[in-house]
Amino acid sequence: MIEYDEIDRRMVLKLVYYGPALSGKTTNLLVLHDLLEREGRGDLMVLDTKDDRTIFFDLLPFFISAPSGLKIKVKVYTVPGQVNHDATRKAVLQRADGVAFIADSRIAERENNVESFSNLEKNLEIVGLDIEKLPLVIQFNKRDLPGIIPEEDIRSVWSPTGIPVFMASALEKRGVIETFGRLAEMTFDSIDRRYGLQENHGLDKAAFLEKLSLSAQRA
Amino acid sequence: MxxxxxxxxxxxxxxxxxxxxxxxxxxxxxxxxxxxxxxxxxxxxxxxxxxxxxxxxxxxxxxxxxxxxxxxxxxxxxxxxxxxxxxxxxxxxxxxxxxxxxxxxxxxxxxxxxxxxxxxxxxxxxxxxxxxxxxxxxxxVSEAKYRELAENLEKKVQERTDELKQAHARLLQQEKIASIGQLAAGVAHEINNPLGFIASNINTLQKYIGKYREMTEYYQSEISRIPQTARMQTAAEQKWKELKLDLISADIDDLIRQSLQGAERVKKIVSDLKGFSHIDEGQEAVIDINEEIDRTLNVLTHEIPRDAEIIRDYHPLPGFVCNPALICQAFLNIILNALQARREGLRFVISTDMRDNAIIVRFSDNGPGIPELIRSRIFDPFYTTKDVGKGTGMGLTVTYESITAYHGTIEVESEPGTGATFTVRLPLREN
The missing domain is CATH 3.30.450 (Beta-Lactamase)
Structure with a gap:
């Protein structure tokens, strides 16, 4: 959590889109920006890029108001996937409330996925986050391309871990909302346990998701 | 963070x-x-x-x-x-x-x-x-390590070279001792046999000559009793004197005694040589240091100048467990050094004693002494003050190696002009 100000009644959450280079993290944010309602969401800010590659991060903010008057701001970030931007990844990962790992479905990218996921595990440990407790979802993107790992293979690998896995094609706007919705749900549960969003602020999960403009799309 | x-x-x-x-x-x-x-x-x-x-x-x-x-x-x-x-x-x-x-x-x-x-x-x-x-x-950090390595390389190489030299010297010495031992054993065997029959034959000869002498005396006394033989008696006495048989018979005893003594001496030398090389013994044995020094001196008899004064100041010592050949060689080299230091008027004192559970052996000569400049080098391999071909430079190195092999120490004190004293300290082992 970036900030929680009880007097100002303000809470700022951070969700991070992690993954190997060119797996489509920024595209996910662009699609979220396009699909979700204008109200309650800020503009997508894309920080300096070079040759269409993220070198700092992208940011998409959302706003939610609880009946108690608590204002919740959800900031969604992407990290640069390239190996040499590890310091930036660590900085962005700091105090994250949830992580979506965007993997590239192509068989040729299998190694990069594995490497990036271990990088995530390593960096979470460095910034003091427990991967067992942190809300985490995995998205296998680029399902529209040929030469991809079969879905059964992916499911058989990941289902024992209990981490939710989504198939997506961000370019075709498939699976993006589902991924984000599940991450938002898990993040709500995690924050609710610690801060009593429902009990103290009258904000239930359905309302939380609706404010993120998710309920309509998902139904 | x-x-x-x-x-x-x-x-x-x-x-x-x-x-x-x-x-x-x-x-x-x-x-x-x-x-x-x-x-x-x-x-x-x-x-x-x-x-x-x-x-x-x-x-x-x-x-x-x-x-x-x-x-x-x-x-x-x-x-x-x-x-x-x-x-x-x-x-x-x-x-x-x-x-x-x-x-x-x-x-x-x-x-x-x-x-x-x-x-x-x-x-x-x-x-x-x-x-x-x-x-x-x-x-x-790693650079410092490498630099140190580089700086010490020369020193390390020198140290290793010295170690190798010493190991080489030790090997040479062991080979030398072994070959001396074999030679000594061979010589002893070859000499002992003829020496045995020479001694025995001389003894027999002495008996035989005694019989001839008895027979001659019998003839002399019998002839003098017969009056008709006065002319023959005179002729016989004349012949006796001509052949100087009085002198000869007096000399025979001396000759035989001296021959027997000579044979006895040869026997002793052979036995010392055998004992010194310890060819008959295994690797380790219990020895009496005093005995071993005496034996070493006996082997060196021919090297000791006639007018040299050798003073033995021995004290009773406990048995010392070692390879006797090595220790004898160590003493031999120190003694040889002293004997060569001064040819005339040499006064050489060897003393043994016990102190602090260690055997102390001191060798003092009145030679020219060892200049301070070279004192630290005398135990170095191949260091010699003698002319090329005269000394190997290995003598004291071997001594040093042998003594340190038994955890002992060897020190040298010297006042130039008044002589040198080598002190060997051999600690007794716990067992």
């Missing part, structure tokens, strides 16, 4: 909330407001989200007409701009306000971007700097 060792490390969380004051400053905003007033507004002000006035220019008081427009950051209203002016100017003022808001909005957005990228950049640079510092210090 605050590093306590570097308090100046920038701590900053990507995503921390920014205030209006962080993103806009007076130098940027005031010219804008002044421009708006110049363009016809009577007053302009910028207030934050809580309606507190941040910056203003001109007068808003008594201005009946005014327009307000909010501006946002990351999609959230963070402040608003108020423009006031006189009647009839409404549309113009609204246009001005729109323009102002767009400029502030753009300025805000750009400043935020700049701030985020700069902060991130600083952070990344700081972190890389720290990582570089760390790897630099690691490199410095």
């Amino acid at each position: 605050k590093d306590p060792a570097r308090p100046d490390t920038l701590e900053f969380v990507v995503g921390s909330e920014k205030k209006l004051r962080d993103l806009l400053n007076e130098q940027e905003v005031l010219p804008l407001l002044k421009g708006a007033v110049r363009a016809g507004a009577s007053g302009v002000m910028i207030s934050d989200a809580a309606d507190a006035v941040m910056w203003e220019h001109g007068t808003s008081v008594n201005s009946p007409l005014y327009a307000v427009q909010p501006f946002s950051l990351e999609g959230e209203t963070i402040g608003k701009i108020t423009v006031s002016g006189s009647d009839g100017n409404e549309n113009y003022l609204k246009g001005l306000l729109c323009l102002l808001t767009d400029v502030v909005q753009t300025m805000l957005h750009n400043n935020l971007k700049r701030m985020l990228t700069t902060e991130m950049h600083t952070r990344v640079v700081n972190q890389s700097y720290e990582e570089l510092l760390k790897s630099n210090s690691l490199l410095a």
Whole structure:
């Protein structure tokens, strides 16, 4: 959590889109920006890029108001996937409330996925986050391309871990909302346990998701 | 991630909330407001989200007409701009306000971007700097290690070379001892056999000569009793004298005694040689150091100058467990050194004693002594003061090696002109 100000009644959450280079993290944010309602969401800010590659991060903010008057701001970030931007990844990962790992479905990218996921595990440990407790979802993107790992293979690998896995094609706007919705749900549960969003602020999960403009799309 | 060792490390969380004051400053905003007033507004002000006035220019008081427009950051209203002016100017003022808001909005957005990228950049640079510092210090450590290695290389090579030289010397010596031993054993065997029958034959010869002598005496006494043989008696006495048989028979005893003594001496020398080489013994044995020194001196008899005075100041010693050949060789080399130091008027004192559970053997000569300059080198392999071909430079090295092999020490004291004293200390082993 970036900030929680009880007097100002303000809470700022951070969700991070992690993954190997060119797996489509920024595209996910662009699609979220396009699909979700204008109200309650800020503009997508894309920080300096070079040759269409993220070198700092992208940011998409959302706003939610609880009946108690608590204002919740959800900031969604992407990290640069390239190996040499590890310091930036660590900085962005700091105090994250949830992580979506965007993997590239192509068989040729299998190694990069594995490497990036271990990088995530390593960096979470460095910034003091427990991967067992942190809300985490995995998205296998680029399902529209040929030469991809079969879905059964992916499911058989990941289902024992209990981490939710989504198939997506961000370019075709498939699976993006589902991924984000599940991450938002898990993040709500995690924050609710610690801060009593429902009990103290009258904000239930359905309302939380609706404010993120998710309920309509998902139904 | 605050590093306590570097308090100046920038701590900053990507995503921390920014205030209006962080993103806009007076130098940027005031010219804008002044421009708006110049363009016809009577007053302009910028207030934050809580309606507190941040910056203003001109007068808003008594201005009946005014327009307000909010501006946002990351999609959230963070402040608003108020423009006031006189009647009839409404549309113009609204246009001005729109323009102002767009400029502030753009300025805000750009400043935020700049701030985020700069902060991130600083952070990344700081972190890389720290990582570089760390790897630099690691490199410095390994560099120091390599430098030390390089500096000590020569020394190490010298040390190793010396060790090798000594090991080589030791091997040579062992081979030498072994071959001396074999030679001694062979010689002893070859000499002992003829020596045995020589001694035995001389003894028999002595008996036989005794019988001849008895027979001659019998003839002499019998002839003198017969009166008719006076002429023959005279002739016999004449022949006796001619052959100097009185002298010869007196000399025979001496000859035989001396021959027997000579044979006995040869026997003793052979036995000492055998004993000294310890060819008959295994690797380790219990020896009496006093006996071994005597034996060594016996082997060296021919080397001892006639007028030399050898003083043995022995004290009873416990048995010492060692390879006797090695220890004898060690003593031999010290003694040889002393014997060669002075050919005339040599006074050589050998004393043995027990002290602090160790055997102490001192060898003192009255030779020319050892100059201080070379005293530290006399145990070095191949160091010799003798002419080329005369000395091997191995004698005292072998001594040193043998003594240290038994955890002993050897020290040398010397006053040039008055002689040298070698003190060997051999500690008794616990078992």
